[in-house]
Amino acid sequence: MSQFDTCPSRRGTGSYKWDQHDDDVLPMWVADMDFQSPEPVIRALRERVEHGVFGYTMAPPDLKAILVERMARLYQWQISEEEIVFVPGVVLGFNLAIQALLQPGEGVLIQPPVYGPFLYTAAHAGGETHEAPLQIGSDGQYFADPAAFRAAIQANTRAFLLCNPHNPSGRAFRRDELQAMADACLERDLHIVSDEIHCDLVFRGHRHIPIASLSPEIAARTVTVMAPSxxxxxxxxxxxxxxxxxxALRKRIQQAGRGIVAHIxxxxxxAMRAAYAEGQPWLDELLVYLEENRDITTRFxxxxxxxxxxxxxxxxYLAWIDCRSAGIGSGDDPQKFFLEQAKVTLNPGSFFGSGGEGFVRFNFGCPRSQLEEALQRMKTALAVNSLR
Ligand SMILES: Cc1ncc(COP(=O)(O)O)c(C=O)c1O
Incomplete structure (x- = not known):
């Protein structure tokens, strides 16, 4: 029995994932997990709440040092404390960076299908979106073709917005893939804004490589956004x-947020300090559990x-399921099918832009009993559909 086999009910807790549906629906969509956070995080929050005074604050004094040590230990990436800027959200962070980098009419390169907010980041800054779609190999894995990536860079492309590990494809890009992207950005003088929010959730046989860690030249033009969330x-x-x-880039970004971006x-x-300082044993166990969930989901x-x-x-913990040959329609029909016929909520492919049609995203960050129930419901709905 694993600590992740059970978790408290999230219904009625203001959960975005659980509280928008009837009780007979299993939510396997929004990208949070159904597990309780590590015990040291809960303890630290409880102690802080019990103090009872919640005035203006600043970062815990050792937090930056913890992050500097973490980057060196996990990624052999040498950073220093003054290079860290805290922000109250990763979407906010990459939008802020793009706002600071882009002039109206300039372009931001993205790799669809990709996490929905990437599709609108350029427009928020008065710019345009340029696409270098990921391609699907004969093994079903997505990859970034270097020639197609270069060809997608236009004269007015100013920045590349990378998602690594990539949501929804589940790829952790290899060093050679990242190097090819970075070399193209260097050649064409693009900045890189890299959303690495999923960096800790990498399975055996793969590793996370921050694109900024490739070389000092690349680091000098990169904004990396990470989180314990x-x-x-x-x-x-x-x-x-x-x-x-x-x-200079850091100052520009900080200036763009002044008076607008709230302190965290x-x-x-x-929670951040407790998670990074004391959460590793929990994370080690989580990764074993998630890897089994991944294997069960993929096989099923x-x-x-x-x-x-x-x-x-x-x-x-996000599985990108190709339903194009399942006989349940095109576009976002598969998402509607599984919601109506299986009572399972998934993210529709269109949320991830072009190339998402006919796909759904399935979140396996949950107890195994819930995972198995959701998969069985989907199987039954497809079986009933095939008899029609
Ligand atoms: C790639 C990626 N970036 C950012 C976010 C959201 O980050 P935040 O809630 O900190 O804005 C998500 C959440 O699913 C994500 O998958």
Whole structure:
């Protein structure tokens, strides 16, 4: 029995994932997990709340040092404390970076299908979106073709917005793939804004490589955004940070947020510090559990859901299921089908832009009994549909 086999009910807790549906629906969509956070995080929050005074705050004094040590230990990436900027959310962080980098009419390169907010980041800054779609290999895995990536860079493309590990494909890009992207950005003088929120959720046989860690030249043009929110399941607290190694770029970004971007709050700081300082044993166990969930999901989808297919994730608890041959329609029909016929909520492919049609995203960050129930419901709905 694992600590992750059971978790408290989230219904009626203001959960975005659970509280928008009837009780007979299993929510397997929004990217948070159903597990309780590590015990040291809960303890630190409880102690802080019991103090009872919640005035203006600042980062815990050792938090930056913890992050500097973490980057060196996990990624052999040498950063210094002044390069860290705390922000109350990763979407906010990459939008802020793009706002600081882009002039109206300039372009931002993205790799769809990709996490929905990437699709609108350029427009928020008065710019345009340029696309270098990921491609699907014969093994079903997505990859970034270097020639197609270069060809997608236009004369007015100013920045590349990377998602690594990539949501929804579940890829943790290899060093050679990242190097090819980075080389193209260097050649064409693009800045890189890299959303690495899923960096800790990488399975055996793969590793996370921050693109900024490739070389000092690349670091000088990169903004990296990370957070403990996915890793330790504290997404509702809005604890995140950017690493901006170039001083002028950092100042520009800080200036763009002045008076607009809120400080991160004291419970977010409390949870972030406890998670990074004391959460590793919990994370080690979580990764074992998630990897089994990944294997169960992949096997089940490929063997038991006729017409559906799924490649093995390198990273993340998000499975990107191809339903195009399942006979349940195109576009977002598969999402509607599983909601109406299986009572399982998934993210529709269109949320991830072009290339998402006919796909759904399935979140396996939950207890195994819930995972198995959701998969069985999907299997039954497809079987009933095939008899029609
Ligand atoms: C790639 C990616 N970036 C950012 C976020 C959201 O980050 P935040 O809630 O900190 O804005 C998510 C959540 O699913 C995500 O998958």
């Amino acid at each position: 996915k890793t330790f399941n504290i997404a509702g607290l809005g604890a995140s940070f950017m690493i901006v190694q170039d001083e 709050d004291l419970l977010a700081y409390t 989808v490929n063997e038991e859901l006729p017409g559906c297919s799924l490649a093995l994730n390198d990273a993340t």
